[in-house]
Amino acid sequence: MISSEHIKAARALLGISAAKLAEISGVDHRTLQRFEASDGIPEHRSGNLDKVRMALEARGIEFLGDPIASPGVRLHKK
Numbered sequence: 001m002i003s004s005e006h007i008k009a010a011r012a013l014l015g016i017s018a019a020k021l022a023e024i025s026g027v028d029h030r031t032l033q034r035f036e037a038s039d040g041i042p043e044h045r046s047g048n049l050d051k052v053r054m055a056l057e058a059r060g061i062e063f064l065g066d067p068i069a070s071p072g073v074r075l076h077k078k
Helices: 004-014 018-025 029-037 048-058
Strands: 061-064 072-075
Touching (some): 004 018, 004 048
Antiparallel strands (some): 061 072
């Protein structure tokens, strides 16, 4: 599971906007904005959070730590 902090940090490492992440993950931009505005692990349905996670991992992001207590990300350059 990933948190809103994971998503924001991953976007920052990749240098992409929320709109770009929405596009590459296939998740509606408003849904992504709601994910990022939430505290902790966003409420989700329809696999949208998994789509975001998979899109970020495909671009080299590794999610670290506990999603609530110590969320972190690492970028593996290809």
